[in-house]
Amino acid sequence: MLLIEPALGIFCRYWQMPTAYSYIRFSSEKQAKGDSIRRQSDMARQYIEANPTLELELDTALKLTDEGLSAYKGVAQKKGSLGAFIRLLEDGKIEKGSYLLVESLDRLSRQTPRIAFTLLNTLIDEGIVVVTLNDGKAYTKEVLDSDNGMSLIFAIMLMSRAHEESAIKADRVSKAWRQKMIRVADGVQLTRRVPFWINKEDRTKTLPERVAVVKKIFQLSAEGMGGQRITAKLNQEGVLPPTTLATKWGVSSVKKVLNSEAVLGMLTTADGVKHADYYPRVISEKLWTKTRFQGVSSKATRDKGNVHPLSGLCVCSVCGATATRSGKTGRIRKDGTRNLWRTLVCANALGNRSACGYQSISYDSIVSAVLSALSDYQYKAPSDLVGGQLWQIGEAISAMADEIADLKATIKLNRSSSSLKQRLTALMVEYDEMKSEQSRLRDLRRPVSAKEVEGGLKALLNDGLIDNKHFKQVVRSVAINFNERTLFVTAHDGSTLTSDIGSLHKSEMGH
Structure with missing residues (x-):
């Protein structure tokens, strides 16, 4: 959970007293219910009181708290208030010479020592003094460049230990779940915590x-x-x-x-x-898919009317003009449902300024086609070498998933077969390794990462106020051929995806 509350004028300082920012992070619900926030907050105040000569002023307007965000996977740096702090720093909105107070280095990152040290070095190079409150050590350019590199080596050792601890824990969790899933194949129920429509005593039965x-x-x-x-x-x-x-x-x-x-x-x-x-x-899968799409359309009734998820992205593929909205929302279709979005049309065609020909397409059909293109984005067979490897490993993962499912079914019928269970364990280990490799290849192939694509999808599907900034991080443009009912989604890495625009409602065609 991101808690960042900037106040008006926070960055306007008229005195030279350095500002101290307290960064608090914890990753589990158990820590949230415990003493983690109070302990880390108290340590920051105690450090300032114990070092009066520094004349530090604790900032209380910019609250840097990452609740439930992992430092092992770098989530806090990418999505949390830590990432927001770095962006403010790079934009010059955090003064050089400010202090960042953290309980320990592993609160900043538990990623590999190379990645973790890059983060620390970024903060220091921007003029931030990073203080670890558990030992009172201050990290600055001068400190890391002096004492024959001992402080640098010490920091890397701490980062290495933190990463190793998290890696061991992650491996234990992964192995534990693999063993549990083997028990599932034997018909064992893992937990009594089940969805409210499932029988608590027997997960194979519904209510x-x-x-x-x-x-x-x-x-x-x-x-x-x-x-x-x-x-x-x-x-x-x-x-x-x-x-x-x-x-x-x-x-x-x-x-x-x-x-x-x-x-x-x-x-x-x-x-x-x-x-x-x-x-x-x-x-059914059909009903599930239909509600995914309706999640997009239903937001339109709560929006102010002029803002939409694809705002500023759609153009006519024939003449290059902006695709603009036309028609009215709220009319009842022939099938009895209400039209929640207006239609889109080439702006030049709307004003009879081109030979494109007036042909409007309902906005919800276009959104549906874009969703389809984005869903296939990570798995589309590309021509580049890494992309080819990604395609191959995707096919292999799909085949292995089928094999695992078949093996589980066989074990369920023949529970005494230890050789089959050993084979299942080996397959699941291999499956996890292939998934990790797939993730590595995705990020290697393109600057647009898998998580950014997921963010773009959520920007379209998430119920609430429409905000397409996440979507724009993935997509550069959506070019629409109104006559042929096709669209071309261009990502920021140059990839182009083609998708047909289906007819969700017969009455949407034409003008």
Whole structure:
């Protein structure tokens, strides 16, 4: 969770007293409930009080707290307030000579020593004094360049130890889950914590009354209802909430159901691996896909009208003119559903300034086509060498996933076969290694990373206020051929993806 609250005039300093910024990070819910925040905050105040000659002023307007963000995977640096601090520093909005107070170096990063030291060096090169409060050591250019490199070596040793500890922990978690999944093949239930529509005693059985509620939620979403309207309808009809601790449904509970892959039978374990067919599937793939799209359309009814996820990106592929909105929202289609988005049309064609010919396409059809293109982005067969390797490993992973599924089914029928279980263990280890290699190749191939693509997709699918800044980090432009109903998505790495624009509604064609 990112907590960063800049106040007006925070960076306007009229005195020379150096500013100290306290950075707090913890990665687990258990730490959040414990003493982590208070302890790290107290250490910062105690350091300032113990060093009056530094004349440090603790900044209280810029709150740098990363809750639940991992330093082992670099999430805090990429998405959290630590990353925001670095960007403010690079933009000149944090004064040189300021202090960054952290409990220890592993609060900054638990990545490999090379990556972790690069982060520390970036802060120091920008004129920041990094202080580790557990030992009171201050890291500056002068310190790292003096004492024959001993401070530098000491920092790298600490970073190496932190990374090794996290790597060992991650490996233990991964192995533990692999062993648990082998037990699943024997019919063993891993935990009593299951979705509310699943029988706690037997995960292979569902609770029919609650399954009916789940299906109702998805059906309402597919019909165009947003989270708030679905919640209101459930409460109006007296539908019991998923937990006895609540008396009514909340919007967050509805959204949690709509975003849960457990409805497709999927279990996502602590290591991030998805395991198909762990639970009984309760809705169809078709209904799931339809609600993914409706999640985009339903936002339009809450938006101010002029802002949309693809704002500033769409052009006509024939003449290069901007694709502009036309038509009205709110009209009822022939199938009874309401049109939530306007249509897009070439601006030149709209003003009869080109030979493109007036042909409008509904905005929701275009969004759907862009989603389809982005979903295939990481797996599209490219011509470059690394891309070719990525394509091959993707095919191999798909084949291995099928083999693992078949082997689990065989073991379930023949539980006494130790050789099959050994083969399954070996396959799952190999599968994890291939997934890691796939991730490495993705980031090696292009500056647009897999996580940026995921961010772009979430910018389109996430329920709430529309903000396409994440989408623009991935996509440079969307060129639309209105007559042929095709579009070309160009990413910032130069990749171009082609997608056909389907007809979601017959009435959307033409003008």
